[in-house]
Amino acid sequence: MAKKAKKETKTESKNTEAVQNADATAVSETVTAVEQNSADTPEAVQDTEPAAEVAAESESAAEAVSGAENNGAAEAAPAAETASASGTVQTADTAAEDKKSKTKKEKKEKPAKEKPAKEKPVKEKPVKEKPVKDEKAEKAEAPKEKRGLGFHYHNYLERLQLNGRTLAWTVLFIVCLMGAASVGVFFWMVKSPEEVLVDNYIGLNLEDALLKMQVKELYPKIQLRYSDLQNNKGTVLEQDPPSGTISKAGRRITLTVSRGIVVDRVGNYIGQKVDDVRLALQTLFSGSTPLIRMPDKLMYVSDESEPGTILEQDPPADTLLSSPVELSLIVSSGPGDETTKVPWLVGYSLNDALLMMSRYKVIYTFTRRLPRASEKAGTIVSQTSPGNGEEVNVYSHAQAVIALPDEVVDGTVYGIYETTLPAYPYALSVRLDVIPPEGDSYSLVTLRHTGGLLTIPYAVPQFSELVLYVQDSEVGRTMAQ
Numbered sequence: 344m345a346k347k348a349k350k351e352t353k354t355e356s357k358n359t360e361a362v363q364n365a366d367a368t369a370v371s372e373t374v375t376a377v378e379q380n381s382a383d384t385p386e387a388v389q390d391t392e393p394a395a396e397v398a399a400e401s402e403s404a405a406e407a408v409s410g411a412e413n414n415g416a417a418e419a420a421p422a423a424e425t426a427s428a429s430g431t432v433q434t435a436d437t438a439a440e441d442k443k444s445k446t447k448k449e450k451k452e453k454p455a456k457e458k459p460a461k462e463k464p465v466k467e468k469p470v471k472e473k474p475v476k477d478e479k480a481e482k483a484e485a486p487k488e489k490r491g492l493g494f495h496y497h498n499y500l501e502r503l504q505l506n507g508r509t510l511a512w513t514v515l516f517i518v519c520l521m522g523a524a525s526v527g528v529f530f531w532m533v534k535s536p537e538e539v540l541v542d543n544y545i546g547l548n549l550e551d552a553l554l555k556m557q558v559k560e561l562y563p564k565i566q567l568r569y570s571d572l573q574n575n576k577g578t579v580l581e582q583d584p585p586s587g588t589i590s591k592a593g594r595r596i597t598l599t600v601s602r603g604i605v606v607d608r609v610g611n612y613i614g615q616k617v618d619d620v621r622l623a624l625q626t627l628f629s630g631s632t633p634l635i636r637m638p639d640k641l642m643y644v645s646d647e648s649e650p651g652t653i654l655e656q657d658p659p660a661d662t663l664l665s666s667p668v669e670l671s672l673i674v675s676s677g678p679g680d681e682t683t684k685v686p687w688l689v690g691y692s693l694n695d696a697l698l699m700m701s702r703y704k705v706i707y708t709f710t711r712r713l714p715r716a717s718e719k720a721g722t723i724v725s726q727t728s729p730g731n732g733e734e735v736n737v738y739s740h741a742q743a744v745i746a747l748p749d750e751v752v753d754g755t756v757y758g759i760y761e762t763t764l765p766a767y768p769y770a771l772s773v774r775l776d777v778i779p780p781e782g783d784s785y786s787l788v789t790l791r792h793t794g795g796l797l798t799i800p801y802a803v804p805q806f807s808e809l810v811l812y813v814q815d816s817e818v819g820r821t822m823a824q
Contacts, residue, residue: 537591538589538590538592540590541584541588541590542555542556542559543582544596545579545582545586546578547578547579548577548578548579549579549598550577552598559592560592560593561590561592561593561595562593562596563595563597563598564597565600566600567601567602568601569601569602570602572601572604575603575604576601576602576603576604577600577601577603578601579598579599579600579601580599580601581598581599583596604664605627605628606627606635606664607663607664608660608662608663608664609656609658609660609670610635611656611660611661612660612670613654613656614653615652615653616649617651617672621637624636634664634668635664635668636668636669636670637669638669641672642671642673642674643768643769644673644676645676645677645678646677647675648675651674651675653672653674653675656671676768676769677769680736681736683734684734684735685705685729685732685733685735685741686699686702688707689723689725689726689743690722690723692719693722693723693800693801696723697787701788701789701790704737704791705735705737705740705741706739706740706741706792707741707742707743707798708741708743708796709743709744709759709800710759711744711746711758711800712744712746713746713748713749714746714747719746720746720747720752720757720802721746721757721800722746723743723745724745724746726742727742728741728742729741738791738793745800751805754804755802755804756801756804756823756824757800757801760799760800760809760811760821761797763795763797764795764797765794766793766794766795767794770792770793771791771814772790772814773789773791773792773797774788774812775788775799775801775809775810776809776810776812777807778807779803780804780807797811801823803823804823805824808820808822808823809823
């Protein structure tokens with residue numbers, strides 16, 4: 344038994360020495376490889392670290408195997424011999440750990456000592472000798488550097504070129520971002536203007552009103568109008584919207600500005616026709632308060648001048664106007680003893696009769712009856728007082744009868760236009776116009792009339808309009824049927 348135990352002890356020591364020799368050989372090879380790689384490039388030192396770790400792992404594995412064998416042998420040997428054997432193994436393990444620590448120290452110290460080896464020219468060892476290892480190392484190290492440094496623009500562009508889906512999403516994101524920015528800029532540019540309070544500009548000079556509006560960024564729309572007062576030219580008369588209104592900046596405010604007074608004195612109207620003066624004053628003061636008004640009733644006197652001529656006026660010409668005034672006029676009604684001959688119209692056609700009415704100062708009152716025997720439609724068949732060629736006062740009335748059919752003849756309607764006019768102080772111009780359903784309108788007759796009953800015979804196309812004017816003002820309209 345003692346011999347057998349000695350043999351087992353010898354076997355264990357041999358195994359331990361073999362393991363130590365193997366570990367020493369592996370460590371020496373690793374150190375040699377580290378020295379060679381550190382002499383070539385600093386990167387080789389990093390590559391030898393995993394190899395050293397592998398050697399350390401193999402050494403620990405060998406220790407585990409030797410430990411297992413020692414445990415098997417210890418079961419058969421006595422307790423004392425087992426204790427000595429385990430002490431021997433521990434001594435071997437301690438020696439192996441010392442060697443490993445020395446190896447690690449040499450690995451750390453040798454690269455620092457051998458750094459001057461970098462002074463060798465780069466051309467002596469071309470990079471092409473190990474292209475595969477360099478590319479793999481770069482690819483293996485690149486992700487680690489990216490994770491440490493964060494976002495890499497160039498690497499992201501490379502991934503975009505390789506990955507079409509990522510590129511599409513990136514383009515969509517950029518488009519959406521630009522759209523949102525454009526919408527934001529648009530709403531920022533068209534943001535609601537500031538609200539301001541509209542001031543009172545009425546009574547101010549136009550320049551002062553514009554300055555006040557400029558402060559609040561309001562813009563004027565100017566309208567001109569004649570004023571009723573003197574010395575207020577350029578003054579603001581009205582405004583829209585009124586003062587106190589809340590408005591947005593940039594809005595236009597309508598200002599009605601005085602053009603000054605239309606006339607500052609009374610004109611000279613003596614010798615002019617009263618109707619012409621009335622029309623001129625209406626035109627002059629249209630849209631404003633008239634400073635000179637015509638009277639409702641005129642005073643007429645007999646005079647050699649033409650009827651309707653202004654003989655006197657009050658206030659006199661060149662009177663300054665400080666407020667509206669009403670004229671007082673004396674108008675001629677024509678000579679009181681003026682006479683004229685009455686024309687004889689029997690046998691005249693309708694058109695010839697109308698022509699005689701416009702030439703002579705006689706007012707005819709017509710009646711109608713149906714044509715008889717050989718009487719032609721539209722012919723004057725009789726005339727009563729005054730008689731043929733008799734001298735009468737101007738605008739005296741005469742009666743006549745005209746033959747007119749009741750039915751429409753060849754599209755022509757026969758009839759008498761009849762109306763009652765107000766009484767005039769003298770004869771006014773009266774005109775009857777015809778507006779046919781087709782074609783242009785025309786004047787049927789123009790005559791002078793003093794008012795009262797007015798009768799005018801006509802023969803016009805069916806459905807024509809008859810329009811009556813007094814002093815160029817329409818006073819009646821009817822349909823010829």
